[in-house]
Amino acid sequence: MKLTILGCNAASPAYGRHPTAQILEIDGELFLIDCGEGTQMRMQDFNIKSARINNVFISHMHGDHYFGLIGWLNSQSLFGRTRKLHIYCPEKLKAIVEIQLDYKLSYEIVYTFLQEAEETKIYDGEKITVSSFAVKHSIPTWGFKFLKKNRKRVLIPEKIRALEIPKYYYSKLCDGINYTFADGREINYEEVTAPGKPNLTYVYSADTIFDEALAKIAANANCLYHEATYLDAQLDKATARFHSTARQAATIAKLANTKLLIIGHYSSKYINADAHLEEAKCIFANVKCAVEGESYCID
Amino acid sequence: MKLTILGCNAASPAYGRHPTAQILEIDGELFLIDCGEGTQMRMQDFNIKSARINNVFISHMHGDHYFGLIGWLNSQSLFGRTRKLHIYCPEKLKAIVEIQLDYKLSYEIVYTFLQEAEETKIYDGEKITVSSFAVKHSIPTWGFKFLKKNRKRVLIPEKIRALEIPKYYYSKLCDGINYTFADGREINYEEVTAPGKPNLTYVYSADTIFDEALAKIAANANCLYHEATYLDAQLDKATARFHSTARQAATIAKLANTKLLIIGHYSSKYINADAHLEEAKCIFANVKCAVEGESYCID
Numbered sequence: 205m206k207l208t209i210l211g212c213n214a215a216s217p218a219y220g221r222h223p224t225a226q227i228l229e230i231d232g233e234l235f236l237i238d239c240g241e242g243t244q245m246r247m248q249d250f251n252i253k254s255a256r257i258n259n260v261f262i263s264h265m266h267g268d269h270y271f272g273l274i275g276w277l278n279s280q281s282l283f284g285r286t287r288k289l290h291i292y293c294p295e296k297l298k299a300i301v302e303i304q305l306d307y308k309l310s311y312e313i314v315y316t317f318l319q320e321a322e323e324t325k326i327y328d329g330e331k332i333t334v335s336s337f338a339v340k341h342s343i344p345t346w347g348f349k350f351l352k353k354n355r356k357r358v359l360i361p362e363k364i365r366a367l368e369i370p371k372y373y374y375s376k377l378c379d380g381i382n383y384t385f386a387d388g389r390e391i392n393y394e395e396v397t398a399p400g401k402p403n404l405t406y407v408y409s410a411d412t413i414f415d416e417a418l419a420k421i422a423a424n425a426n427c428l429y430h431e432a433t434y435l436d437a438q439l440d441k442a443t444a445r446f447h448s449t450a451r452q453a454a455t456i457a458k459l460a461n462t463k464l465l466i467i468g469h470y471s472s473k474y475i476n477a478d479a480h481l482e483e484a485k486c487i488f489a490n491v492k493c494a495v496e497g498e499s500y501c502i503d
Numbered sequence: 504m505k506l507t508i509l510g511c512n513a514a515s516p517a518y519g520r521h522p523t524a525q526i527l528e529i530d531g532e533l534f535l536i537d538c539g540e541g542t543q544m545r546m547q548d549f550n551i552k553s554a555r556i557n558n559v560f561i562s563h564m565h566g567d568h569y570f571g572l573i574g575w576l577n578s579q580s581l582f583g584r585t586r587k588l589h590i591y592c593p594e595k596l597k598a599i600v601e602i603q604l605d606y607k608l609s610y611e612i613v614y615t616f617l618q619e620a621e622e623t624k625i626y627d628g629e630k631i632t633v634s635s636f637a638v639k640h641s642i643p644t645w646g647f648k649f650l651k652k653n654r655k656r657v658l659i660p661e662k663i664r665a666l667e668i669p670k671y672y673y674s675k676l677c678d679g680i681n682y683t684f685a686d687g688r689e690i691n692y693e694e695v696t697a698p699g700k701p702n703l704t705y706v707y708s709a710d711t712i713f714d715e716a717l718a719k720i721a722a723n724a725n726c727l728y729h730e731a732t733y734l735d736a737q738l739d740k741a742t743a744r745f746h747s748t749a750r751q752a753a754t755i756a757k758l759a760n761t762k763l764l765i766i767g768h769y770s771s772k773y774i775n776a777d778a779h780l781e782e783a784k785c786i787f788a789n790v791k792c793a794v795e796g797e798s799y800c801i802d
Contacts, residue, residue: 217544223574241574242541245516267577267603275522275570279515300602304566343780445547 205230205352205404205502207427209468212494214447215268217242218472223268226429227252228334228406230352236260237348237408243272244279254287259327261294261334263410264345274304281309292316292326292336294344309361312362318346322501323421331355337421339412342446347412349421352404355380357397364396369492376403382485406502407462409476411469413443414452427502429494431469438471450480454487464502468494500501504529504651504703504801506726508767509545511793513746514567516541518568520795522567525728526551527705529651535559536647536707542571543578549796554584554754558626559609560633561592562709563644569596571604580608591615591635592642604679617645622720630654636720638711643746643754646708648720655704656696663695705801706761710768712742713751718758726801727761728793731767731779737770749779753786763801766792 207231213221223240227247236243247254254276262270266466270293280289288311291297295317316326318336327334331353336346357378364374369391376393377383378400381392404491405425409418412431422428433447442449448456450467457465465488470477477493484491492500505528510521513655520599523537526546528529532622535542551668553575561569569592576625579588587610590596615625617635630652656677663673668690675692676682677699682690704724708717710732722729729752733741741748747755749766756764764787769776776792783790791799 215581216574217547222544242544245521247540248516267574271574271577272540275515275566278566278570281513303599303602369576 205350205406205426206499207406207429207466207502208250208252208499209466209494209496210243210250210252211238211468212468212496213268213470214431216468216472220476221470222246223271224469225272226408227257228350230350233258233329233332235334235350238263238410239271239273239276240268241271241275242259244276246496247276254280255283256289258290259334260289260291260293261336261348261408261424262291263341263347263408264341264343265294265296266343267481269411272474273297274301277301277305277309277313278324281305281311281490284500285311288312288314290314290316290327292318292334292348294318294346318344323349339410339418340415340446341411341413345410345412345419347407347409347418349425350406350408354401356400358394358400359397360396367391367396369396371460407408409456410450411446413446414448414455416456416459418456422460422462425460425462427464427500428457428460429465429466429468430456432467432484433469433471435474435479435483450483451487454484454491457488457491464500465491466494466500467491488499504649504705504725505637505798506705506728506765506801507549507551507798508765508793508795509542509549509551510537510539511767511769511795512567513730513768513770515771518774520769521545522570523768524571524678525554525707527649529553529649532557532631532680534633534649537562537568537709538570538572538575539567540570540574545573545795550620553579554582554586557586557589558633559588559590559592560635560707561590561596561649562646562707563640563642564593564595564644565710565754568710569599576600576604576608576612577593578612580604584610587611587613589613589615589634591628591647593617595643617643629779638709639714640710640712640718640743644709644711646711646717648724649705649707651703652735653700655699656692659695659697666690666695668695672683681732691736703801708755710745711744712746713747713754715758717755721755721761722761724759724761726763726765726799727756727759728765728767729755730767731771732768734782735775751783753783753790755799756787756790762789763799764790765793765799766790 210225225243257417291496321338432450489499509524512520525544623751706721731749732746
């Protein structure tokens, strides 16, 4: 998994930072998470092959998370896209798109509306699943959990050497399929293979007030992206606006025992995120501040 | 008058160029003309004090001319704007804004819908008027003519010296008011003043097919901004899509006898506008290619 930050500012653009958008790449497939104004320009700046995006996730209907969608959708049609596009979003987004793109696009949009508060599977691919879960913000808002299933097991060399299983069957054993010799003798895949890499999890918790329930959802995640709109000195403001501070984001990561924490969604009042990093590091060591154009390996 | 280009590309962003937007500054007042996606970022990049914009003109409902409006309107509210904002636009824009900004903004928006095909005064200030006029494009589209009235006359030094008119009255004479001495003798302002600078006119003709009627509207304008989406080698495409070529833009400027022609709205197929400039220069000498971030003095 590779996460590329396209925008990491809150509300309005400031100091060269842009509203929220990010690309999660899993096995060459691109998932677009939120789409603030200017996202299509950022994709060009950072060489994102946006035609490879087939699934878009919009967390909530604050403009800094979706104002860029309409332009990108329109451009995809101008570029002649034919592949279906899936959008997972609050129901209201559909009318906003349709009132503007009331002409025939070159491709079809399929909407899945976010409705359930509980963790709910909304995308179920062969190797990848995505769940949505409601978070606590000033309007209905959802976070997303991306899970890459690593079902592939690995061969145990000394065991495999001792048997005369044909090489072409090795891959099937790794997929968990038993082998049967001509004489009927069966080799259980578990005898000759070991579990492969563990699953990978990325949790994007969108805009949210500090909420310990998030730690459960993000438990042991390989990476959590948690907003840190403010520093703890502005805790009152953060709470009043249903946002979090850098310290609070780090607290969730610590409670969840995530491997990596990325913070972002900085308020325009901050020239840079140096103080955010310092504050978060006091609570949780493996934290990074989102930087636009940077990619983060999740493993 | 000073014109600053914020975006000069057609349809989608390309090669670092952005969709259409420009700022016309007249005596410190800023007029925003079209507002493609990312306009608020360009304003920040080029130090445009966007709180000083009280009037916005949207030529038509193709997204590359208005997708950036919603973000800028929203940011103005976040920044606490209280001054009324006037938007001159096709009627459809209002519903698109209202479905998205359905919460209370910190300021009021007043809409004036563009409806008349003929040249129609839509803004009537003390020194500045703006007229709209329909142009020929694939959907209803309007251009705008900005007129700065220079009513102020200038004193004729030798004549003014010969009379004993008190200095405090000089400004009134320039405003066209006669002076009357204590003995009842009246001095006509025309005796001691000459006409001041002529009016200044800027014509923005939006997206349009080649149309000689435009030359009449732009007659003797100080500056005409005419789209040149294509080069003449793509004349068929230009015509089919209701756009113009660089040669056609220059032809209108020549017919209109404008002082300056600025071309822009380049198709994404062109890496730069060098060939546009060359093509236009063959027809009309005083032509400039729009460059984002550049300002053009209109006098």
